[in-house]
Amino acid sequence: MTTQLIGTSDSAPPTPGSTKGSAAAWGGGSSMFTQIRVLTGRSLRALVTDPGVILFGLFQPVIILFILTQVFSGMGKSAHFPQGISYLDFVMPAILVDNAVQSATQSGIGVVEDLKNGMVARLRCLPVHPSSLLIARSLANLVRATIQIAVVIVLAVTVLGYSPQGGPEKLLASAGLALFITWTLGWAFIAAATWLRRAEPMQNLAVIAILPLMFASSAYVPVDDLPSWLSAVAQANPLTYAIDATRALALDTPGTGSALIAVLISSVIAVVGGVLAVIGFRRPL
Amino acid sequence: MSGLALPTAARTTGDIMIEAADVSKTFGSLRALDSVSVSARRGTVLALLGHNGAGKTTLVNVLTAALPPTSGRAAVAGFDVVREPREVRKRVGLTGQFASVDPQLTGRENLVLLARLLGADPRSARARADELLELFGLQKFAARRPGTYSGGLRRRLDLAASLVGHPNVIFLDEPTTGLDPSSRLNLWEIVEGLVAEGTTVLLTTQYLDEADRLADSITVLSAGAVIASGTSDELKATVGRRTVTVTPDAAADPAVACDAVRRAGLEPVMDHENGTIVIVIEASKDVAVVIRALDQVGIEAAELSFGEPTLDDVYLTLANQAPRPS
Numbered sequence: 249m250t251t252q253l254i255g256t257s258d259s260a261p262p263t264p265g266s267t268k269g270s271a272a273a274w275g276g277g278s279s280m281f282t283q284i285r286v287l288t289g290r291s292l293r294a295l296v297t298d299p300g301v302i303l304f305g306l307f308q309p310v311i312i313l314f315i316l317t318q319v320f321s322g323m324g325k326s327a328h329f330p331q332g333i334s335y336l337d338f339v340m341p342a343i344l345v346d347n348a349v350q351s352a353t354q355s356g357i358g359v360v361e362d363l364k365n366g367m368v369a370r371l372r373c374l375p376v377h378p379s380s381l382l383i384a385r386s387l388a389n390l391v392r393a394t395i396q397i398a399v400v401i402v403l404a405v406t407v408l409g410y411s412p413q414g415g416p417e418k419l420l421a422s423a424g425l426a427l428f429i430t431w432t433l434g435w436a437f438i439a440a441a442t443w444l445r446r447a448e449p450m451q452n453l454a455v456i457a458i459l460p461l462m463f464a465s466s467a468y469v470p471v472d473d474l475p476s477w478l479s480a481v482a483q484a485n486p487l488t489y490a491i492d493a494t495r496a497l498a499l500d501t502p503g504t505g506s507a508l509i510a511v512l513i514s515s516v517i518a519v520v521g522g523v524l525a526v527i528g529f530r531r532p533l
Numbered sequence: 534m535s536g537l538a539l540p541t542a543a544r545t546t547g548d549i550m551i552e553a554a555d556v557s558k559t560f561g562s563l564r565a566l567d568s569v570s571v572s573a574r575r576g577t578v579l580a581l582l583g584h585n586g587a588g589k590t591t592l593v594n595v596l597t598a599a600l601p602p603t604s605g606r607a608a609v610a611g612f613d614v615v616r617e618p619r620e621v622r623k624r625v626g627l628t629g630q631f632a633s634v635d636p637q638l639t640g641r642e643n644l645v646l647l648a649r650l651l652g653a654d655p656r657s658a659r660a661r662a663d664e665l666l667e668l669f670g671l672q673k674f675a676a677r678r679p680g681t682y683s684g685g686l687r688r689r690l691d692l693a694a695s696l697v698g699h700p701n702v703i704f705l706d707e708p709t710t711g712l713d714p715s716s717r718l719n720l721w722e723i724v725e726g727l728v729a730e731g732t733t734v735l736l737t738t739q740y741l742d743e744a745d746r747l748a749d750s751i752t753v754l755s756a757g758a759v760i761a762s763g764t765s766d767e768l769k770a771t772v773g774r775r776t777v778t779v780t781p782d783a784a785a786d787p788a789v790a791c792d793a794v795r796r797a798g799l800e801p802v803m804d805h806e807n808g809t810i811v812i813v814i815e816a817s818k819d820v821a822v823v824i825r826a827l828d829q830v831g832i833e834a835a836e837l838s839f840g841e842p843t844l845d846d847v848y849l850t851l852a853n854q855a856p857r858p859s
Contacts, residue, residue: 277619277622277623277650277651277652278649278650278651278652282649282650282652283650286646286649286650287646287650290635290638290642290646293637293638293642294637297637298637365633365634365635365636366629366633366634367633367634367635369627369629369633370627370633370634370647370694370695371650372599373597373598373599373622373625373626373627374622374647374650374651374698375619375622375623375651376650532594532599532600533599
């Protein structure tokens with residue numbers, strides 16, 4: 249009865265150990281470029297086969313887009329609010345950055361999943377470079393974030409009539425900066441994932457790190473409108489630079505300084521995160 | 534049984550595929566492996582037998598270049614696990630206690646992915662995946678995700694996954710833990726097929742019947758140290774002897790039967806309570822001696838049974854002798 253379940257018992261003996269044919273041509277491993285390409289494709293496939301992931305990921309930014317712009321539209325009349333723009337113009341770059349930061353946390357979640365489901369254990373005993381999996385995760389996440397940001401922008405433009413002063417080119421540049429932040433900040437969360445190795449603390453970290461950072465920044469209210477202590481926090485918050493820079497691009501106002509600082513901080517996070525991630529990833533399972 | 538002789542150029546002399554010499558591994562103050570030496574020739578099965586925490590998985594991790602040994606040296610397929618880990622990884626497959634596959638991909642996609650990572654072009658990768666799916670009788674499940682598989686199917690997919698790169702040596706870490714009897718048998722048949730093809734297998738198990746059925750040699754680990762090694766028969770011989778138990782026909786006089794067996798040169802023991810005669814034998818041909826002796830005095834055996842010490846006896850005896858971790 250048992251033998252009918254498999255094709256080996258009554259037919260020819262299995263030949264998995266055979267080194268004939270195609271076997272000799274490969275098996276020696278692939279280049280790191282191929283590894284990253286194949287593993288990125290694998291992570292992206294989950295988006296196609298499981299569209300719920302991307303829909304759920306879109307839920308928050310879209311809700312924020314519609315609720316925030318309606319609830320706080322009166323903010324445009326506050327004392328320190330920039331002249332001549334609507335609250336939508338003001339908050340849209342912050343929504344892009346919020347989306348970027350949320351997406352960054354997902355890179356880490358993906359790595360934790362791979363640790364849990366045994367993919368990492370499997371790849372470790374193959375001639376695959378340990379960084380390939382991490383880089384692939386970060387790239388797949390970048391693709392996902394790009395789709396989400398595109399959807400948010402399209403909705404803002406078509407439904408809410410968003411038309412920033414900087415025009416389409418500057419809008420694309422601000423989206424590009426947000427995506428750069430996603431990718432670089434993602435490395436901090438990948439590093440955390442390789443050290444924490446469990447989904448629960450990762451999710452807690454995402455909430456604990458992001459919620460206060462987003463609100464204690466220039467994201468939703470001009471910094472000068474905040475109480476003085478919060479304003480001080482906001483001015484020290486690296487996300488403020490990211491938001492100011494994204495906003496300056498979209499609104500076509502001077503803000504090269506913020507952009508430079510934002511890129512610099514992000515790059516440092518990416519390098520430090522990347523190094524810590526590789527060290528953490530190499531630790532025994 | 535013999536001491537381990539390390540060939541100087543294993544990768545060219547080539548017949549010893551797994552070897553560990555005095556391998557120790559400590560985690561802080563815990564000595565997970567204590568001067569462990571094992572070896573396995575091409576096309577044989579080496580079983581590591583031991584309780585949880587005996588050091589089986591640690592040794593597998595050292596041999597698959599996942600964990601560097603604290604001291605000692607180990608080589609697989611002739612490549613040193615510390616100095617040439619990449620060469621080792623090209624030649625080994627590992628199937629752990631838990632299926633290590635991507636739950637988001639289908640069975641087939643998992644195999645294709647691994648073949649691609651091992652350097653196959655897309656077409657060869659698909660061909661290899663289909664070959665393995667057929668070999669393991671998984672075609673019907675190829676388009677489904679592993680999450681929908683039964684435990685036995687998942688284990689088969691996992692084993693298939695570890696064979697994608699045509700490894701010379703496969704490590705099976707408790708491959709049948711948690712499987713139902715028919716799935717176990719299934720997996721055993723697959724392993725026997727691989728060995729017949731020349732693959733070398735290192736198997737860790739807590740199941741003595743599994744080691745008995747598959748292994749050419751068995752190493753018993755306890756608290757990180759080797760407490761015995763040898764073939765299944767050799768291990769059994771160290772613990773107990775085989776016996777023949779005769780229940781003479783009701784009409785026969787057991788004393789006559791006893792005398793007859795004694796005259797034939799064996800030492801029968803009367804078990805008055807059960808009305809049986811127990812004879813310790815040295816070799817299986819002694820069974821024939823017993824039957825002949827009874828036949829000569831015209832006694833028919835109503836029942837004749839052959840008692841073999843099980844590996845359970847071996848394991849319990851040895852493990853109780855060995856110091857246990859406190």
